[in-house]
Amino acid sequence: MFRNIIRTAGVLLLMGSCSKSYLDVNNNNPNQVTTVSPHLLLAGTLNTTASIVTTDFPFLGCYQGYWTIAQGFSDITDYANYNFSTNFGQNIWTDVYGNLGNLAQIEAAAKADTTLVLYGAMAKIIKALNFQILVDVYNNIPYFDASSPLNIYPKYDNADTVYQHLVLTIDTAIAMINGATPGAVQPTGSDDIMFSGNMTSWKQLGNTLKLRMLLHQAGLTAKAAYIQARLADIATEGDGFLAGNAWVNPGYSQNTNQQNPFFSSFGFNSTGGAASNYTSFKANIYTIAFFNNTNDVRIGYDYAPLTGYTGNPPYLYVGAPFGTIGLPSPSSASSIGAYMPATSSTQAGPRVGLLQSDAQSCPLLTATESLFLQAEAAERGWISSDPQTLYQQAITASYAYLLVNNPDSAAGAYYAQPIQNVGWSASTNKLEAIIVQKWAALNGIDLEEVWSDYRRTGFPSDLPPSNSPNAVSKTPPVRLLYPQIEYQTNAANVNAEGSINQFTSKIFWIP
Incomplete structure (x- = not known):
């Protein structure tokens, strides 16, 4: 499968994932990246995973009540009407499967050279995270067949089965770490750009990912015994859960193609100009009201004060309903993710909140x-x-x-x-x-995980739907449609999944 969804490896993969061009359906060489060092591939796949988590789901910022879209931007129709096609969000599929292709290369290298066992273990844990994202967005996905670069027509596997296998994959990775001999190559900060070779942190990340997947299934009474058995496995393993941030930094800077991907996508470019997402996405009135009603100072860290306001108090945060025709204008609502001193109109000055600097680390799991x-x-x-x-x-x-x-x-x-x-x-x-x-x-940090929580628990219970009079549903979608590229390149297998509806074709763990 990875011959049809493949990405160019190398330094561009490491530092340029914010400029995404991953799909190459004309590439017929499944072994293209085998000569790339697993050390470089590891750094690249970590950076890409962080970019996927933080930048691939902007529509969920609207669906989860954080953001709305300023008038005059084309995305508002697809987002607000919920009436999207198989092209909507296709980059999620291609980005993740492209990343998985490079992770498979690391696993293959570790299998061929046992001194790279720790690299193989790290690749398995990140592979589990990437596949978990795919299941949570699409339900059944190509999994077992997708591991082979020569299989260009992979069948779809049951989402529940995939989840169970991901837990076993993490178990295998932890066992590989524990069983590594003194001769194993030790990762360093130049390739393990997340934990700098701290393998205890890697095991804790694995356990935390398992806990996340188990909690996703908490509403399924039939899974109770399975969940308890897997929780017992985590307790027996003994390293516990993640205590710090699992975030990456390969050397982000203000240089072109070297910025933190979230900052460059939702903040400012390398010359200080506002990114298009910074201009188009504005604060949603729902979250502004929540922060105001609960006296939460994070309002000034997740949103920027309204430009040009000169009142008392000195900062004013304004939101607008999602989907309302004519609202907001680009200047009438707060921008997302930034705090700027009243005297600042560019990215100069102290930075806190979501948009701190070009060089800030990028999270996979906080x-x-x-x-x-x-x-x-x-x-x-x-x-x-x-x-x-x-x-x-x-x-x-x-x-x-x-x-x-x-x-x-x-x-x-x-x-x-x-x-x-x-x-x-x-x-x-x-x-x-x-x-x-x-x-x-998790406002602006992990929108897909928040969406998963909402779909499985219904909280926040008063989350407002789109106000658009043209919305095709009173409730937001529970999944994405399979992408158009699958209908073009893997038609028999994707069509075997039947007719998919974004409102009624649920992810397996939704009660």
Whole structure:
């Protein structure tokens, strides 16, 4: 399959993933990248995975109540009407499968040279994350056949089966790490641009990914015994869950094609000009109201104050409903992801929040999410930790990620308030509080995971749909359609999946 969805490896892969051109259906050489060093491939696949997580799902920023689209931008019709085609979001499929092709090259190199065992293990864990994204977006996908670069017509595999195999893949990776001999090549910061060769952190990431996949299935009573068995495996393994941020930095800078991909996509280009997404995506009134009603200072870290406002208080944050015709104009609502001092109109000046600098690290999975996953597991009785402590630690980690001043005291003051879904004691539904605060924390950071939470729990329960009078549904889609490229290059197998509807063809773990 990877001969039809393949990406050019090398330095461009490492530093230029924000300029994506991954699809080459005319490439008939499945062995094109075998000469590329697995060290360079590892750095490239990590960078690409972070780019996929942070930049491939802008439509979900609208569906999850964070953003809306300024009038005059073409995306508003597809986004707001929910009436998208097989071309909608196709880059997700091609980006992920292209990345998986390079991960397969690392696995093959490790199989041929046993001293590269740790590289093979790392590739398996990142492969599990990439395939998990595909299942969560498309349900059944090519999996077992897709591992062969010579199979250009892979059959589709059952999504539940894929999820189970991904857990086993992570188990294999952890066993490979634990079984590595002193002669194994040790990764360094130049190729392991996430953990600099800290293999304990890699095992913790693997366990956290397993917990994420198990929680996705929490609404399926038939999976209860399976979930408990896999939780026991995690406990027996003993390394626990991710304690810090799993983020990458291959040497991001302000140079062209070397910026942090989220910053260059949703912030500013290398010359300081605003990226198109910075101009087109604006604050959604839903999240602005949530932050205001809960006295949350993160409003000034996830959004920029309205340009040109000279009132009291000095900063004004304005949102607009998603899908409303004529709203907002590009200048009438706050931009996303940035804090700018009142005297600044460009990227000059101190940066905090989502858009800190060209050189900021790019996350695959944050400590914030890890703690919220653990809080949910504890609240469900899956693990023995205290859910309140984990919940409050997760909120604090969110404040720290955004560089809120004195994050411990600021977060402590926030969650001490007797407000529903903020203060632990004040929240009547603890699970809802956890998911709502996870939603607040992952604004602009991992939109696909937030979408998964909403689809499986229904929280936030008052999330507004599109206001567009032309919307084809009163509720947002639960999945994407299979991409057009599959109907062009793998028609028999994709058509065997039957008629797919973005509203009713559910992901297997949706209750």
